Amino acid sequence: MMAKAPGRWRSAAAQALVFALVGLALLWVFAITGAELRSRGIETGFAFLGEPARTALANAPFAFTPGEDSNALALWAGALNTLKISAMVIVLASILGLGLGLGRLSRNRLLRGSCLFTIELVRNVPVLIHISLSYALVLSLPAPREAQPVLGVLVTNRGLYLPSPVAEAGWLLSGLCGLIACLALIFLRRRGGRWSPGSAVMTLLTLAAMALPWLVLGRIPDLSTPAVAGFRINGGVSISPELAAFVIALTLYTSTFLAEIIRGAIQSVPRGQWEATMALALPGATVRRSVIYPQAIRVALPAMANEYIGVIKNSSLAVVIGYQEIVGIGNTVLFDTGQAVEVMAVIAGFFILVSLGFSGLMNLVNTRLSWGDRR
Amino acid sequence: MTRFLAQTEAAARPAPDRRRGLRQILAEDFFYAPGATVWTLVLVVLLGLAAWTLFDWAVLNAVFGPTGTLDASQACRAEGAEGACWAVIGDKVRLILFGLYPFDLQWRPGLACLLMIALYALSVQKALWRPALGVIWALVLAAVLVLMRGGVAGLAPVGDDQWGGLPVTLILSTFGLGLAFPVAIALALARQQRRFPMLQAASVGLIEFARAVPLVVVLFMASVMMPLFLPESWQVSKLLRVLIAFTLFGAAYLAEVIRGGLQAIPSGQYEAASALSLTYAQTMRDVILPQALRIVIPGIVNVFIGFFKATAIVVVVGIFDLMTAAKRAVADPLWQGFGIEVYLFAGLIYFVFCFSLSRFSARLERDLARDRS
Numbered sequence: 001m002m003a004k005a006p007g008r009w010r011s012a013a014a015q016a017l018v019f020a021l022v023g024l025a026l027l028w029v030f031a032i033t034g035a036e037l038r039s040r041g042i043e044t045g046f047a048f049l050g051e052p053a054r055t056a057l058a059n060a061p062f063a064f065t066p067g068e069d070s071n072a073l074a075l076w077a078g079a080l081n082t083l084k085i086s087a088m089v090i091v092l093a094s095i096l097g098l099g100l101g102l103g104r105l106s107r108n109r110l111l112r113g114s115c116l117f118t119i120e121l122v123r124n125v126p127v128l129i130h131i132s133l134s135y136a137l138v139l140s141l142p143a144p145r146e147a148q149p150v151l152g153v154l155v156t157n158r159g160l161y162l163p164s165p166v167a168e169a170g171w172l173l174s175g176l177c178g179l180i181a182c183l184a185l186i187f188l189r190r191r192g193g194r195w196s197p198g199s200a201v202m203t204l205l206t207l208a209a210m211a212l213p214w215l216v217l218g219r220i221p222d223l224s225t226p227a228v229a230g231f232r233i234n235g236g237v238s239i240s241p242e243l244a245a246f247v248i249a250l251t252l253y254t255s256t257f258l259a260e261i262i263r264g265a266i267q268s269v270p271r272g273q274w275e276a277t278m279a280l281a282l283p284g285a286t287v288r289r290s291v292i293y294p295q296a297i298r299v300a301l302p303a304m305a306n307e308y309i310g311v312i313k314n315s316s317l318a319v320v321i322g323y324q325e326i327v328g329i330g331n332t333v334l335f336d337t338g339q340a341v342e343v344m345a346v347i348a349g350f351f352i353l354v355s356l357g358f359s360g361l362m363n364l365v366n367t368r369l370s371w372g373d374r375r
Numbered sequence: 376m377t378r379f380l381a382q383t384e385a386a387a388r389p390a391p392d393r394r395r396g397l398r399q400i401l402a403e404d405f406f407y408a409p410g411a412t413v414w415t416l417v418l419v420v421l422l423g424l425a426a427w428t429l430f431d432w433a434v435l436n437a438v439f440g441p442t443g444t445l446d447a448s449q450a451c452r453a454e455g456a457e458g459a460c461w462a463v464i465g466d467k468v469r470l471i472l473f474g475l476y477p478f479d480l481q482w483r484p485g486l487a488c489l490l491m492i493a494l495y496a497l498s499v500q501k502a503l504w505r506p507a508l509g510v511i512w513a514l515v516l517a518a519v520l521v522l523m524r525g526g527v528a529g530l531a532p533v534g535d536d537q538w539g540g541l542p543v544t545l546i547l548s549t550f551g552l553g554l555a556f557p558v559a560i561a562l563a564l565a566r567q568q569r570r571f572p573m574l575q576a577a578s579v580g581l582i583e584f585a586r587a588v589p590l591v592v593v594l595f596m597a598s599v600m601m602p603l604f605l606p607e608s609w610q611v612s613k614l615l616r617v618l619i620a621f622t623l624f625g626a627a628y629l630a631e632v633i634r635g636g637l638q639a640i641p642s643g644q645y646e647a648a649s650a651l652s653l654t655y656a657q658t659m660r661d662v663i664l665p666q667a668l669r670i671v672i673p674g675i676v677n678v679f680i681g682f683f684k685a686t687a688i689v690v691v692v693g694i695f696d697l698m699t700a701a702k703r704a705v706a707d708p709l710w711q712g713f714g715i716e717v718y719l720f721a722g723l724i725y726f727v728f729c730f731s732l733s734r735f736s737a738r739l740e741r742d743l744a745r746d747r748s
Contacts, residue, residue: 015573022577029604036603108411109404110418124729126684128698129722136714313589319691327591340599348588348596355587 033341046342049075054336058324059240071333078329079350085247085325086312092251093311094304097258104263115259123256127249127314134249135321138241144228152225152236160239161226170221173213181209242323250314257307265300266292298369305362309355316351326350433459440465448709463713464720467704471721474539474695474703480531484542487522490515491545499676499735501742504669512553519546535614539695541724543614547696548683551621552629558622559629564659566630567637578630585627590688593620598692617694625682632674636667673743676736680729687725697721 037044049072056066060077061084103115122130141147141157154161165171185202214220226236269292277287316327324332326347334343395403405415436458442450451460464471473481494515497503503511523542526532538546565571565578585593597620598613605611640663648658687698695703701721705714 011570015571018571019573032605033603106414107404107407108414111414114418114422120730121726124680124726124733125722126687126698126725128687128690129718129725132698132702133715133718133722136718140712140715316589316591317688319591327589327595331595334599340603344592344596344600347592348584351589351592352584352587 040338044339044341048333048337048339048342049346051337053333055332057329057332058322059243060324071337074329074333075326075346078324078326081323081329082312082315082325082350083354085243085250085318085323086315088247089250089254089311089315090308092247093254093258096251096255098262100255100259101262101266104259105266119256119259122252123260127253128317128320130249130253131246131317131321134252135242135245138245138248144233147228149226152223154226154228154233154236156233157241158233159241160244161233161236162239163223163225163235164237166222166224168221170213170217173217174210174221177212178206178210182206240323242318242321246318246321246323250311250317254307254311254314257310258304261300261303261307262296265296265303268299269295298366298371301362301366301369305359308362309358312354312358313351431458438462451713459716460713461716463704463710463716467707467710467717470540470704471697471700471717472540474543474700475537476539476542477531477533477537480525480533483522483525483530483533484538484540487519487542488545490519490522491542491549494549495732499739504672516550516553519549535612538614540700541697543695544683544686544697547618547621547686547689547694548679550618551625551686552679552682554618554622555625555629558626559633560664562626562630563633563637566634581623582627582630585624586631590624590685591691593624594689594692596620613692614694617689617692621682621686625678628678628681629675632671632678633667635674636669636671637663639670640667670743673736673740676732676739680732680736683728683732684725697724 034044050070052068053064053066053071053074057064057074057077059081061080062077064074064077100115100119103111104119106112106115139157141155144154144156144158147154147156152163182202185205189202224235226233226238273291273295274287277291282291315325318325319328319331322328330343330347334340337343406412436456438447438451438456438458438460440450440462441447442453445453447462447466450456451462469478469481473484476484494512497511498508519542521527521530523538523546524532524535562578562582565574566582568575594617597616601616601619602610644662644666645658648662653662686696689696690699690702693699698721701717704717705711710717
């Protein structure tokens with residue numbers, strides 16, 4: 001704090017001494033570790049990454065053959081799985097959290113009460129209990145042979161089966177029409193002429209444009225619907241019970257925290273802003289869209305970014321129900337090779353990289369959104 | 376001339392009646408607009424259905440124990456037993472609460488749990504926020520250790536590989552927080568000061584590392600890597616290794632909360648201390664920390680709640696806490712498949728602790744905000 005000339009020398013000397021001691025301690029630890037590893041016949045270094053993996057992966061996002069593909073590829077599969085479940089949870093939890101947060105502020109007492117009840121009930125229980133409970137629930141669903149399809153969706157204890165579009169020109173045309181309509185509407189809105197569509201109108205018109213080719217075609221393009229055949233289920237896309245249970249549990253848990261952030265942010269907008277809009281006789285939807293939410297989102301964003309990083313870290317909990325993301329696969333590799341330090345370093349490095357990258361991204365968004373010192 | 380001044384004193388009117396009739400409440404809070412009416416009706420139907428389904432499952436069709444000639448497990452698996460099987464809780468409650476602790480000695484972990492709960496109840500009393508609280512913590516934690524370990528005062532020794540259930544959850548979070556607290560203060564001070572840049576860098580590095588990496592990874596490091604780093608004669612039990620990991624992990628989060636409190640202290644306080652020529656240690660001990668820690672107590676309680684919930688993660692390294700005990704209870708072939716009931720029971724225990732602490736923290740935040748304004 002106060003830097004006097006002799007004090008500075010003393011402080012430099014003290015720092016040098018402390019760090020010499022820390023360095024010695026580290027050297028000592030390294031010496032012990034080296035001896036320990038040698039006595040167990042483990043070779044240090046990252047050469048094991050190039051060697052073929054011994055164990056098969058349960059949920060690999062691409063074809064993976066043990067004995068041929070390397071450990072590095074196995075870890076890469078884990079990293080992709082981590083990012084996949086994190087992205088799913090972040091998107092779903094944001095939607096649910098927004099709903100719960102707005103519901104918490106509703107004038108309707110029943111709606112407000114139900115949201116408060118849900119939030120308090122969910123967030124005061126460890127996320128691991130949610131995951132285990134959700135997995136137990138999914139496993140208690142009917143077996144594929146007893147499951148009744150609802151709108152083409154099969155919900156079974158072996159996973160969730162959804163209908164999927166068959167690769168066909170009809171779907172392609174539909175997608176193209178939707179894209180063109182969407183771009184045109186965005187252009188119209190940007191130009192802000194006499195007719196500028198609202199979000200609801202945009203969504204409806206885009207959907208209508210997507211259905212247009214079906215009218216011309218005279219039928220809905222083919223869907224592949226899941227069907228039970230003996231012990232197997234053919235057709236459609238499937239979501240494994242582990243993935244479904246995990247995403248449901250983490251989404252529910254995270255959404256309650258997001259809801260509280262969103263509620264706090266909206267309540268943090270000064271009362272005067274509401275009163276000013278009333279004085280201007282602005283309609284309710286405009287008030288929220290152009291006055292309240294733009295101010296609230298700037299308050300909420302940093303806290304939400306923290307929550308999103310929390311999701312990426314919490315995705316490692318999938319290991320308890322056997323969904324293989326980077327920590328789960330890292331464990332397998334660790335027990336196959338015995339390279340504890342190196343595997344842990346890879347996993348820790350991955351999470352640090354993702355956390356830093358994500359907070360960097362969020363900072364960028366923050367600066368783009370910030371109003372500077374205009375107020 | 377008309378006289379405008381009142382000549383008589385008007386009688387005081389009663390305060391407006393703010394009580395609303397049922398009709399008014401319904402009209403104002405539930406059916407004030409078409410949209411609100413739709414929401415209310417939809418929610419009434421949904422909540423009614425959910426409540427009925429739950430009641431049907433958890434009470435009407437539930438199996439609470441042996442029926443007729445069937446023992447409890449058979450009764451739960453009998454044809455037509457569609458409801459909850461609470462019999463599993465009755466059979467496994469001692470395992471879930473106390474793990475594999477010797478059955479006859481389970482009053483000891485029970486007493487230890489009560490002691491720690493009493494400690495929380497004491498710690499949240501505003502009148503007790505004095506350094507003496509630290510002494511109380513040390514005494515209670517020592518008593519808990521004696522009760523759990525035994526070996527003195529005629530108590531039979533019990534190794535920590537036999538500890539389990541709720542006391543382990545409470546020990547991990549209470550000891551973890553208690554030990555993390557001084558470490559966190561040191562880390563926060565090291566990060567705040569400008570005099571030793573290398574010390575500051577080390578503190579920032581440790582805090583940011585712990586905050587970027589998931590707890591699961593830290594626990595794996597403690598259980599797999601720590602034995603490699605320590606000489607043969609220093610090997611410690613798994614519970615202690617996990618507790619050390621917990622302490623360091625928690626200290627990083629706690630340090631950030633405490634740093635927030637340090638930053639909230641107006642610079643005039645530092646300047647006044649410096650004008651009185653107090654040393655750095657005196658400034659911190661007598662001026663800054665007492666104020667800063669007071670401000671951040673709600674934040675500390677929130678970290679503790681997070682900590683308490685996070686202890687469940689030790690299940691991945693095989694420490695026998697409440698979560699692991701619940702998992703073990705379902706692993707019994709007799710009770711396989713009744714996970715929902717067991718996890719609900721364990722979840723309820725966690726909920727009671729976390730909910731009461733979070734209520735307390737919210738009240739405290741309101742009180743402090745009022746005191747400041």
